[in-house]
Amino acid sequence: MHPAGAAASLLALLAANGTSVLDCVCDHICRVAGPPGGSYGEVRLWWGYCRYPRSYDVYVQCDELAPPFSVAAAVAPLVPSGSSTPCRPPEKEEEEEEEEEQEAGCGGALEAVRGLTRTTPDQLQTWHLCSLIAHHCFHSCPARGLNDTEWNAEVLATDHVRHPILSELLAAARRITRAITARFLCALRNTLSFVRSSGLNETELQAEVAAYLERLSSYWRDSAQLLALSVENLSQLLVPLAFEHSGHRANDQQLHVWVKHMERVREMLLTKLSGWVRDVRSLSEQIPNYKVEEDQKYPGKYILRRPVLNEDLLTFHQEHPSFRRSFSALCEERQPEASQMFGLADALHSLYRFNLFYEIFTSGVSRIVDEEWQLEDRSHATLSVDTDCVQLLANALDHPSCPLEDLPAETVQQRQRCRVQLWDDMVQRSPHIPVTSYLAYTQRATVNLCLLAWMTTNSFGICQDVPFSMMQSVHDARCYFDSPEDRSCLESDATDAICSVSRAILLLKCDEFSSHKSLDVCSVHLYTNGSNSTTDELPGLDGYEKATERTLNYIDSLSNATLKYKDFKVDSLKPLEISFTAVNIIFRFLTAGVYTYLPQLRNLPGMIFLSFQVTGIVQILCSEVMYRMAGVPDLATAVLVDSALTLLSCIWLNSFCYQMYACIRHLRLPNDLLPAEARKAFRRQVLYALIAWSVVCGASIALEKTNRYYLVHSRIIFLAGISLSIGYNLVCLGLVGYMYLRNKKSMTRLKIYSNDKFGSKRHLFYMSVKTIILSGVCIIIRIGFHQAEGIAQLVYYMHIATMVQGPLLFVFFTCNEATFPLLRNRLLACWNPHIISLQQELCSTAERNLALRRNKQSVAAESSL
Template sequence: MHPLGVAAPLLALLAANGTTVLDCVCLKIHISNFEGYGADWVYSAYCGEFRHTDVLIACKTLEYRSIAVGAMLRLITSWTLGPRRLGFEECDDGLAALAGLTDTTDSYQLTMDLACFVAADCIDSCSASGSNITEWDVQTLTSDDQRGPVLSELLRTLRHITKAIRLGRKCAGRQKWNFLQRHLNKTELETEVPAYLEHVSNYSRDVAQLLSHGVRHISAALVPFAFEIMKMDPNDERLSTWINHVEHMRDMLHTQLGGWVQDMQYVSEQTANYKVEEDKKSPGKYIIRLPLLNDRLLSYHGQYLSFRDDFSAQCEKQQPEASPMFALADALYGFYYHVWFNEARSFLPLYEAHYSSFSYSRVPNEPPIDIKGEEWQLEDKSNATLSVDTGCMQVLANALDHPTCPLEDLPPETTKRREQCRVQLWRDLSQGSPHIPVTSYLAYTQRANVNLCLFAWMTVNSVSICQDVPFSMIQSVRDARCVFGGPDDQPCPQLNATDAVCSVCRAILLLKCRDFASTSYLEACRAPMDHRGWYSSNRGYYIQEKDKPTNRILSYKDNLNSGTLKYRDFKIEGLEPLEITFVAVNILFRFLTAAVYVYLPNLRNLPGKIFLSFQITGMIQILFSEVLYRMAGVPDLSTTVQIDSALTLLNCIWLNSFCYQMYACVRHLRLPSDLERAEARKVFRRQLLCSLIPWSVVLVATIALERTSEYYLLHSRVIFIVGISLSVAYNIACLGLVGYMYRRTRNSMRQLKIYSKEAFGSKKLILYMSAKTVTLSGIGTIVRIGFHQAQGIAQYVYYVHIATMVQGPLLFVLFVCNNATLPLLRERLLARWNPDVIGPGQELCSSAERNLAKRVNVPAAAAESTL
C-alpha cells in the first residue's frame, strides 16, 4: 500500500499510471515552461533534484574523458528527458492536479508522501522489457530500431531506480529518531530502539530490492550502452569479438555490483540482532551493542574500481578498445556507487547514529547512548603459517606473474583447474593444516608452507582466481568467523566450497592484514557534473585528498612480489637438461653397480644380495619419481609421493640389514663368503621377511590414513619420518659398534706388540671407509629431509634434489672401485676377453699343467652347477 497524502486528483493519476505521469509532467514543464506553485513544487521535489551529481573515480580513468563524460552525461540527462510519454490527456490531467496546489499546502508533508510513493512504486514496478536480454549479436546491436528502444527503456528504468533510492532515503528519514539526544529511561529506550531498528531493517530490505533491480538493468543495458558511448563502427569486422569482450566486462561489473545487493540483504537480516543494554561501568548510560555482522562493514566496499589499471596492459593485444572499455566500467561503478550505494547506506546506523552521537558529545548534557560494535576475535595472524597444496600455490603465483585478460574466454582446463584449486585451498584453510613434514623432493613440491596474510593476498588479488566471486563483505566476515571463531560461536552454515576461500581470504586481508591489503593507491578524482557535462569548463575536476602510503606499507608492497618467488617455479627450466643428465647418470651407475654384483661370484654372498636389493629398489624409485611421473605424468602426485616415500623407507631398511650383517661378521670374526650357498639363501630369505614385514605395516598404515581423509596426511608423513629416523638411528648404532670393535682390536694389537709391515689402517683407507660408512648409515637421507623442512625457497631444494642424483656414481666408486672388487672385475673381464691370459696368483709351471687344470676345472664346474 502506497503511503499517500497528496491532493485527490494527483492521487488518482499516480494510482493509475505510477510515476510515468510524473515523467510526462516533468517533460512538459521542461519544454513548455509551465509556471505556478504546483509546477515549481513537483519540479523541485521530483524533476530537478537529480540534474547534477558528482562521482568519485580514479583520475587515470579521466584520461578517456570523452568516454567517462559521455557515459555520465547520458545517464544524467536521461533522468529528466525520458523518452516514454503518456498521452496529452494524462499530462494535462497531471498539470491540472498540480494547479490546485497553493503555497498554503503543507509542502513538506506532500514531498514526503511523494517520496514514499515513488520508492514503494519502484519496488513493485521498476522492470524494463529489455532487462531479460543477456545476449546481443551484430545484427540486433547495429540496428537502431532494435537497439534504441530497448536501451531507452532500460535507461528510463535506471532513472526511476535512482530516484527511488534517493527519495526512499528521504521517506525513511521523515520520522525523527531523536532518542540519541534525549535522556530516556530504560523502559522508554527499550521500546523506542527496537522500533527504530525494525524501521531500518525494512528500509534496508527495500533498498536491497531496488539495488537488485538496478544491477540487473545495468547488466542488460551495458552492451548497447557501450556501443553508443564508444561510437563503434557498425561495419567493423571485429564487432562480434568486441561484443564478446563487453559481455565479459559486463559479468565483471555485475560481480562487483552484486556484492552491494547481498550485503544490503544481510544488513536487513542482522539489524534485528542489535541489542540495547545498560552500561555496567556507568549507570544511567546505555549501549547499543552491534553484532559482528553489522552495517559498518559496508564501508569496506571500494568507492571506485581499478579495472583499467589492473587489466588494460594484458588486454590491449587482444582488444585495442580495452582501455576505454575498462574506463567506461570504472566510470559506471563510481557513478552508481555515489547515487545508489552511498546514498542508501547513509541512512543506516553506521552514519546516522554515529554522527548524531558525535555531534552531541560536546554538549554538557552528554546523551546516555553509546554505540559499540563487536570485534572479530581473531588473534594476530600476520605471522601465522598455513600448509596448502603446492600445485594450487603454483596456480596463484602463475596468475600473478602471467595474468590473463579477463575479456578472453579461458580454456576449460584452466577454469576447471582454478575451481579445483579454490576447493582444495578452502579445505587447507578450513582444516588449518599445520606444517607437514616431507620425505622427498616430490613431497616438498606437494605441500607449501605460506604466510596466512600473503596467502590471502595472493588468493583475492584482482588478477588472481577469485574474479568471479561477488564482493560481499558481510558474508566474508561471517564465513571467516566460521573458520577462526571461538568455541562459543554458533555452528557454521554449510558454505559453498567453490567460493569460500575467496570470501574468507577477503575478510582476513581487509580486517587483519591491513599492510598486505594495500595493493594499490589510485589518485581519486571527484568529477562534478550536470546535464550539460562539467559544472564549469575552466574548473574541470579536482583531486580528492588521500593519505599517502607509509614507508612500511610500501616496503610490504615491494616485498610481496619477491615473497611469491618461493612458490613460482619448483623446477628451473634452464637447469632441466642438467637434471636429466644427472638422473640418467644416476640410473646408469646404479645399474652398473647392480650388474657387477650379479656378475662376480664373490659378491653373490649374503651382504651382496642385500646390497643388490638396495640398488634395485633405488632404481625403481628413480624410475617412478623421475621418469614415469615427470615424463608421463602418471600416477598422480600424491600417489607418486607415497611410492617415493615408501621406497625411501625400504632403502633404509635394506641398509639396516646390510649394516647388521657387517656387525655380525665383525662380531663373530666370520667373512661373508664363509656361509654355504644353501645357508646363505636361507638367511637371506629370513632377512627379506624381517625387512618386508615392518615395511608393509608402515605402508598399509600410511595408505589407510591418506585414503581416509586429507586431514590425516600429517599423520601419514609423521609415520614415514619416524620410520626413516628410527632406521637411520639403527644403522648408526650398528656402524658405531663396528667402529668401537675396530678401535678395541687395534688397541689390543698394540698392547700385544704385534707389528706388521702393512699398516693396520692407512689414512687413505680410513677416509675411504668413513665415506662408505656415512653412505651406508643413511645420514644423507636425514640431511636431505632436514634441508627440505628448513628451506623455504623451492629453487634451493631443487639444487639439493639435483645433487642427490650423484648417489649412483658415489655407490659405484665406493663399492666397485676398491682394492677388493675392481681387480676381480678386471681379471674376470680380461679372462672372458682372452682366456689364455694368466692373472696374478694363477701362474703354473708348464702348459701341460695348465691344460690339466682346465680339464679338472671344467668337470668341477659342471658338477657344481648340477648340485
C-alpha cells in the same frame, strides 16, 4: 476534509497509481506553490519525498574528461530529470491557472495532501509512505519484455530497433534511481522515538527498539531489491549505452569483436555490483541482531551494540574499481577502444556507488559498540602451499592478460583447481610441511599468509570472477579461524572459499599489507536538467589495486628463492641434471649386475646389498623417469612411493649393518654359511624388513588417503621412521668400531705384534666412505636440505649431487681389492677359457700329481697306438 479521510484517500491513490500522483503534487509545489509548499501536508511531502538531489556525482580519473570521450555525456541519461519548469515564485494569475490544471491532473491527490494535518496517522508520514514508494517500483520500474534482448552487431547497427529499446531501458533506470532517492529521504526521518521520550519502562523501551530495528531492516531489504533492479537493468543497458556514446563507425567484423569485448566488460562490472547487492541483502538480515540498551554510565543515553557483520563492512567496497587504469594498456592491441569501455564501466560503478547506494547511519544513540573479531594481526603468519598454484599467482601478476578475451578452458580449470588446492592448504594451517622426497619439496612453498591473500584477490589474480562480498568474506573468515573443525558454517563453496577468506584476511587483519594508493580522481556533477559541471580534484580517493613496495619485495624474494627452481626448470642446469641422472641409473645397474654375476658375492650380506641397490633403482625410475618424464602417477602418489622407497632403503641398510655387527661379534665370516643356509637367513631378514616397512607405510597411507588434512602427520611418520632407521645404523656401526678398538687394545696387552697394519691409507679411505654410505647419514643430510627454506638453489644442487651415489657405490663396493680381481678374472675367463687364475687352481699337490699322471698315461697310450 478530515485528516483521517485525507490519509485514506491519498493511500488509495497511491495504491492505484503508484508514485506518479506524488510526482504530480511535487511538480505542483515546485511550479505553483513554491517549495516547500503552503499547507502542512505539502511541506511534509516536500521534505519527505519531493526534495531529492538536484545533482548526482560521478568520480572518474581526471584524464578521462578530455576529448574525444566524455564520461558525463555517457552516464547523464541515467540521471532522473527534474521538474519540467524550474522552481520559481509563481505569479498570482499563473498560480490560479496552474492550480486548476494540477488539481484536475493529479486526480484528487493535491486535495488529499492539503487535507493532511499534524494529527494525520504517522504511518503515512514516515515508513508506510516509504514502503509504498519501494514496492511500487518493484512492479512498475523494470523495463518489461527486454530481458532477452540480444545485443549483436545487427541490432546495434539498426537505429530504429536500438533507439526504442534504449529509451525504454533509460527510462526504467531513471525510475529506479528516483525511487531509491525518495526511499532514502523517507528513511532519514526514521529516528528512535524513545530518545525524545522520557519515562519509558523496560517493556515500552524494547517495543520501541523492536519497531525501530524492523523499520531499519525494512529499509535495507527494500534497498537490496532496488539495487538488484538497478543491476539487472544495467546488464541490458550497458552495451547499447556504450555503443550510443562511442561514435562507433566500423564494419560488421569489427563491430562483432567490439560487442564481444563489451560483453566481457559488462560481466566484470556486474561481478563487482552483484557482490555489493549481496552485501546489502545480507545486512538486512543482520539488523535484527542489533541491540539497543540504556547506557549505565549516562542515564538517558543509549548504546547500540552491533555484530561483526554490520554496515561498516560496506565501506570496504572499492570506491573506484579502476578498470581503465588496470587493463586499458593490456587490451589496446586487441581493442583500440578499450580505454573508453573501461572508462564507462568505472563511471557507472561510481554513479551507482555514490548515488544509488545510501547508507543509513543509526541515529538517536550516543555510542555504537561493535562486536570484536578476536583475531590478531596476521602480517607475519606463514603457510605452506602448493608451489604450482603460487607460481600461477606470480605469473598472473608478472604477466597479466587482457580480461576482454575469453581464457582457454584449460586455464580456467587450472585456476579453479588452484583455488581448491590453496583452500585445502589454508585449512591445514601448516607453516611448513616436512618432506622426505625432493618431489614434495618442489611442490611446497612457505608463503606469508597476507602475501598469499593479496596475490589471490588482486585484480590480476585468480578471483576475478568471484563477486566481492565483504559480508560473506568476514563470515567465512570467522568460520575459518573460530571453527577449524567445522566447515559447515562456510557460505562459500570449496572453489570460492580461498577468495572469500583471503579478502577478509587482507582487508581486516593484514596491517602491513594495506595497499592504499591515492588516485587522481575528479568529480563530475550531473544535474537533473541535463547539464553538468566539472571538476573538483579529490586526491584522497583510495583504491586497493596497487601493491605496496613491501608486498612487491615479498613477491620478488619468493620468486627468486623458490619458484625459480620449481620442477627443476632451470634451463642452464637441465642437461647437467639429465646427464647425472642417466649416469646414476647406469652405475646402479652395473653394481647390481656385478653382485648378481659373481658367486662369491651371493652370500647373505651380498643379497641384502643387492636388495638395497634394486630398491634405489626402482626409486629413481619412479621419481626421476616415470613422474618427471611421463607424468605418472599423480604427485601425491609419487611422493608416497618415493618416501616409502627411501624408508625401505634405510631398512636394507639396517640389515646390512646388523650383519656386519654379528660377523665381528661372533667372529664369523660372511661366507661361512652354506648357500641354502644363506638363502634361509636372507628370507628371514626380508620378512623382518617388510613387516617394519609395511607398518610405517600402512599408517602413513591410511592417514593421507582417509583424510587429506593429515598430510603433515603422514610425512612426520615417514620422517620419524627414516630417522630411527638411520639412528639404528649409527648404533651398529658404533658398536663395530668399539669392538675393533677393544680387540686391538687386548692384542696390545697380550704383546701380540705384527708387521702388517690394519690397512693402508687407501683401505682406511674406502672403509670411511663405505661407513658413511651404509650409515644413511647422506639421506638425513638430503632430507635436511629439503626442510630448509629460502635456499632452493642449494637444494637443487644437492639433488644433482645425490645422483653421484650410483658411481660411488660402484667404485667403493666393486672397485676394491676383494671384488675387482674376481670380476676381472671372471671376465678374462669368459674371454679365454684356458686361463687359470690363482683362485681357480687345484686345491692340493696330490690332486695336481693325479692330474699329471692321467695326462702322462693318455700320452703314452696315444704313442703306443
